[in-house]
Amino acid sequence: MARKWNMIVDISRCENCRNCFLVTKDEHIGNDFPGYAASQPAHGHSWIDIQRKERGSYPIVEANFMPVMCNHCDDAPCMKVAQNGAISKRADGIVIIDPKKSKGQKQIVDACPYGAVYWNEEKQIPQAWIFDAHLLDQGWTKTRVETSCPTGVYRSIKIEDQAMQRLTEQEGLEVLQPELGTKPRVYYKNLHLMTQCFVAGSVAVNVEGVEECAEGAQVILKQNGSEIARATTDIFGEFKIDKVKKNSGQYELEVNSDVSMQFDLGDESLYLGTIRLAVGVAAAGS
């Protein structure tokens, strides 16, 4: 079975330094690679697009970043609308939009459900990240975006599909919008940082009239009476339960089995405020 290219993107490692975005511009602005890509315009294109998601609220808040690019789909919607053989999938899995044959075919931009194709107004062609195929074909063993990233977000690997399937299961990798059936070759690790919510809070206890952080408190998240997840508060009395689905309804939170509170989860992460032990009633909001 043939070995094919795949890209693994670990969202937890991205610091938004934008090196990968910039080296892609450096590679393509003013440079034509016949058979791969015409030059990228100086402005307006983000072949590697760094998307941002903030979660939580003060004091437990975080910003996460996700590079989004052409997924080199195995069942690519862009190929279905391309005429004149303008888009091809190579034996190694890489999808190439031919810079000559695609002239005038703006429908290719609209067909990509990931917004990964950009229209070059001057040249009248659709363009996307080419997996650095022109470099790989010269013998590079990694993509340029991978070599540019200081925090090891990217892993470009050429392996058989079965081996990639095993890796996907072992590492809990996910693809964007799997429900579309496009079979992307770009896989994400820690995608929950962009797509799911956390529930967090602070636990305090009254010690001889002084409110102290309650380290080591047991926090249990329940839904319909069943435990969903649990956590232990840290030295600051804080807890965070991650990977909770958006808009997933009503929950009950129990702390040390003697304080409980209810809340509804919408489409954003929740900081529940300070939960005070030893007063019999949980209070949301410090």
Ligand code: SF4
């Ligand atoms: S991500 Fe978009 S442009 Fe890239 S192969 Fe898939 S459908 Fe085509």
Ligand code: SF4
């Ligand atoms: S180079 Fe790495 S850390 Fe910087 S924006 Fe790109 S993926 Fe994120």
